[in-house]
Amino acid sequence: MNKIAVVGTGLIGQGWAAVFAQAGFEVALYDASQEAAERALKAMENRIDDLAEFDLIEPSDAPNVLKRITIASRLEDALDGAIYVQENGPEIVDIKRELTQALDALAAKDVPIGSSTSGISASRYCEHIPGRHRCFVVHPINPPHLHPAVEIVPTPWTDQNAISMVNELMIKCGRETIVLSEEIDGFVVNRLQGALLEEAFRLVGRGIVSPEDLDKAICDGLGLRWSIMGPMQTIHLNAPGGVSDYVARYGEMYRGFGIGPYDDVDWASIANEKLEAKMSKRTPVAEIPEAQIARDRKLMALLRHKKQVGVEASKP
């Protein structure tokens, strides 16, 4: 009876299916294109095998995980008996509206409908849908099965019970939930990324640092810490008196950098003129899919490592 509907079977939908099936849920995949759904199910076999290879899933459990994922040929079949719907449609407001309307008409009463959208606040498409109280954003980081973080973003009309239910469901699925109190463009994850990118583009755009060297500042510096603890805990531990002491000591320094406003930073022309050639030299566009696979292998290895480290690092 614990069934979840995954609507839209691109990379995000596939990642979600892996997450839900691993946690023991039956997963019904639905895609407007039956062929796409079948391709997705096929692709997931490799995905589950990878997880098993990196000890993120019990190898003996892999066939069972796969067996829990099935294709529904009609949307109503996918939704029938589902306790939750994860929608992964295209990032276009009108399509989101139409699709969510259809989901609301077919899903059982009060079953929450979460959208994977990274850029569209749910209030922009659900205001005039009868079941708008159960429509909100449940945003993963791509690929979902390799990033525990999930953002839960209510609209002004979202029922608190729906939020609580999905929060618990996500925690049951091993997710680390970020629950926002209200909608804000970009939510939390992409606002943080956007703030950092804004400054990165400024520095590279002004020619102060090469993109390669800028990447080292994160990958061989800040990112090492940030894969272990967040920025708040980082600064909290970086002053003898904790976070307020940190701000008293360093706040003025940071504010003195004059970060923002960024009106003089033109991302597009900087990308074209300063980034593209160098980045393509490092990884030609044609080799990006290969580099994505290598990235995912490294991500999995990192997750396995963090699992091991959870025990080892607790030594006094």
Place this chain on the structure above:
Amino acid sequence: MNKIAVVGTGLIGQGWAAVFAQAGFEVALYDASQEAAERALKAMENRIDDLAEFDLIEPSDAPNVLKRITIASRLEDALDGAIYVQENGPEIVDIKRELTQALDALAAKDVPIGSSTSGISASRYCEHIPGRHRCFVVHPINPPHLHPAVEIVPTPWTDQNAISMVNELMIKCGRETIVLSEEIDGFVVNRLQGALLEEAFRLVGRGIVSPEDLDKAICDGLGLRWSIMGPMQTIHLNAPGGVSDYVARYGEMYRGFGIGPYDDVDWASIANEKLEAKMSKRTPVAEIPEAQIARDRKLMALLRHKKQVGVEASKP
């Protein structure tokens, strides 16, 4: 004959000593307080043992690494025969000026003098020093021996040869160098951190997200990626056509967040009113030293992991 002088033996100086000694250099420690230097050398024994335990140094090599580090009782002894000077004095312009003047008077001709300062551009204290051409910033991330990233920041008068020599030296020491073309407040690392913190403080300050949940957005999300690759490579791999395609697809979305100016964000009062109680509940101030040790153990485990992963993840 390959000797490096480390002047100032706080945590930063100790980290540098470990880096240089591991790379085979003789290290002369000098501190205005002889007692501080002796405490530092004692503390380094544990540090080197930790590195050995986590396979970041050959256990059999540990005693040799320690043997390469000695205390000089006079500044001139520390500098005698040194090919490079790493200065780790207090973060006060007048003290930096006085100390650098003394270093310049005693160090052999053209030996570069790098400062570990995180907040003071070298031009602010070296302009009127005779050897200003060899004075610049060589900024690590704390603790230096656990973060490969090092920023090299020239003043308007810095000799290009000095930059090249120190860049090569750092690479020889296993560092990942970030070479800036000119001085800018905060350099690269802390500007990126500052930009992200600015937005983090805004979100927490407005009550949109708790500090705990905000930390998950990085630690269980963006930080996992960023410990594997920098933000530029991340976005380059996140669009089929690479970085320019990414900006064409998502640039408008990010700019639409309206990040900056931040004049309405008061870090100090947010820290006092919104952060302190919660952060102290997670880690009481008295437990911070303990939490720092746990953090460093995790950092070392992560570095070991990345070493292993370098091979494993390259499987096709």
